[in-house]
Amino acid sequence: MRHPAGDGPRGPADTIGVGYYDLVTLHDLVASIFCSRGLSDEDASAAAETLVRADARGVWSHGVARVGMYCSRIDAGVANAKPNITVTHVSKAAALIDGDDGLGLVVAKRAAQEAISLVEETGIALVGVKRSGHFGMAAQYVETCVDAGLMAWMYTNSSPALPPWGGRSAIFGTSPFAFGAPTGVGQPPFLIDMAMSVVARGKLKFAGQRGDPIPEGLALDSEGRPTTDGMEAFNGVVLPFGGVKGAAMSWMMDIVGGVFTGAEHAGRIANPFKGLDRPQNVGHLLFVAKPDLFQPIEDFFTAMQETTTAAKESPRAAGVETIYTPGEIEALKADEARQCGVALSTDVVTDLQTLAADAGISWPFATDGTRLVI
Ligand SMILES: NC(=O)c1ccc[n+]([C@@H]2O[C@H](COP(=O)([O-])OP(=O)(O)OC[C@H]3O[C@@H](n4cnc5c(N)ncnc54)[C@H](O)[C@@H]3O)[C@@H](O)[C@H]2O)c1
Incomplete structure (x- = not known):
């Protein structure tokens, strides 16, 4: 499914192919999964908010793909669902x-x-x-x-x-x-x-699985030698x-x-x-x-504006259209996600469906990722 707003690959759903998921429904689903593991409503909502926000900002490596990881730690008794902080x-x-x-x-x-x-x-x-x-x-x-x-x-x-x-x-x-x-x-x-x-270690694994070489300087193999093989890199150190x-x-x-x-x-x-x-x-x-x-x-904000303008309006390197401030691209993605939802890949959706089913939570989305209206 293409992104509703459109133009070329932008996330896991465009490259792996699933759909776009409404932020509020996704938050409530993830919060319910955490509640089923014993978290209070407030803590479950906080945990869900951070993960969904990561997906919304385009940081899908640290988004709802990780719900299962956190649940496994609770299930194993090594993370506390009701901590006395x-x-x-x-x-x-x-x-x-x-x-x-x-x-x-x-x-x-x-x-x-x-x-x-x-x-x-x-x-x-x-x-x-x-x-x-x-x-x-x-x-x-x-x-x-x-x-x-x-x-x-x-x-x-x-x-x-x-x-x-x-x-x-x-x-x-x-x-x-x-x-x-x-x-x-x-x-x-x-x-x-x-x-x-x-680079994120997961990206080395993806390259290895696809058989694509990785650039030099990203990782060492398990013997401590520089490698351009994604799988050797994944098994070594980034x-x-x-x-x-x-x-x-x-x-x-x-x-x-x-x-x-x-x-x-x-x-x-x-x-x-x-x-x-x-x-x-x-x-x-x-x-x-x-x-x-x-x-x-007022002086602080004036100075912030000056440094931002000086950097963003400075001459661009060859091939560069826009100079972004750190966090700006993520903020634009988050704005877009509010309108269009977030992209989730097949394996992430399957994991969430399993976690929901195990907890007796009905799946709130249609198969194409749109919100189910009952
Ligand atoms: N909790 C943990 O143990 C853990 C460990 C590793 C990573 N993480 C998370 O993983 C996420 C990804 O981290 P990362 O280092 O891969 O991020 P990244 O390489 O995608 O981005 C790093 C920074 O560069 C900025 N940036 C990227 N492209 C830019 C551009 N064109 N112009 C201006 N700024 C630009 C981003 O806004 C960001 O601030 C983060 O949210 C991080 O907190 C968490």
């Missing part, structure tokens, strides 16, 4: 959250709420999080803070995927860093959300972005997210898919600041 205020501007092995999707949302509440009085706030889990798309928590008028910096560590510089074993995570700043009324926020890997600099950053994420907060670290975080023998104990760190901390808000 506790907040310890360690200073006026800093708090430590113990996530009690709840889903990262739920615990990280709590961290954003705490940061927003703390910053009101202090102008800056730092929230450390331990005993969390895989939190999906880092942009979600930063965007929540930006929507509250704040600047936000989000760090996390994650399960081993990247080698240290010069190594060949996965020690550090793909651990995304996200940063957001408001740009003024009616403008999309400046919103970076970037993993430490040069490399950090930016060479030694990205390798240093991925190490930093383990220190900031894990060592600093008292969470797991040093290559010991359980893989969210295969590591069903123990909780993950992922650590996050969220720093927020009021944008008018150093100057009146």
Whole structure:
């Protein structure tokens, strides 16, 4: 099925072929699946919101395709459906959250709420999080803070995927860093959300399955040799972005997210898919600041506009039509998804249908992806 708005491949449904799914119905379906696993209505809704928002922003690798992964962790007893999340205020501007092995999707949302509440009085706030889990798309928590008028910096560590510089074993995570700043009324926020890997590991697998070569510099095989074979790369290690600099950053994420907060670290975080023998104990760190901390808000927005205009209206490289701010493409996709729904591939739909059927939830969509009107 082609995208209702039309023009060429833009997502998994156009390349693998299914349909487009209404955001609200999809959210309610995913929330019901999480409720069936024991999450409260509020937590299930928060978890569903983050996953559906990822699909809407075009980040389908961290969207509803992952519902099964989170459910498996609950089913295995290594993620807590009803965590007793506790907040310890360690200073006026800093708090430590113990996530009690709840889903990262739920615990990280709590961290954003705490940061927003703390910053009101202090102008800056730092929230450390331990005993969390895989939190999906880092942009979600930063965007929540930006929507509250704040600047936000989000760090996390994650399960081993990247080698240290010069190594060949996965020690550090793909651990995304996200940063957001408001740009003024009616403008999309400046919103970076970037993993430490040069490319998502799943993309190596897709290339391997299709038999397509991958560019040099993306991965090492299991012997630590550079490879252009997608499957060898998938079975080896993906490399950090930016060479030694990205390798240093991925190490930093383990220190900031894990060592600093008292969470797991040093290559010991359980893989969210295969590591069903123990909780993950992922650590996050969220720093927020009021944008008018150093100057009146009008001056801040004027300066934001200046930097945006200077970059976006600068001469373009050959073949480039538009210079985008980080997060702008995702914001455009999210606007489109509100109108047209999100694309889901066959395997994702099949997984969701199985999860729904297991929980006794009737499938709310027609087979072509349109919402069933009963
Ligand atoms: N929770 C975890 O453990 C985990 C681990 C890895 C990745 N993730 C998530 O996976 C997602 C994908 O991460 P990624 O690194 O592959 O993202 P990406 O490479 O698609 O994008 C990285 C950044 O580059 C910006 N960007 C991309 N194209 C641009 C352009 N043409 N002009 C200007 N800016 C542009 C994006 O807005 C984004 O901020 C993220 O949401 C991340 O949080 C989560």
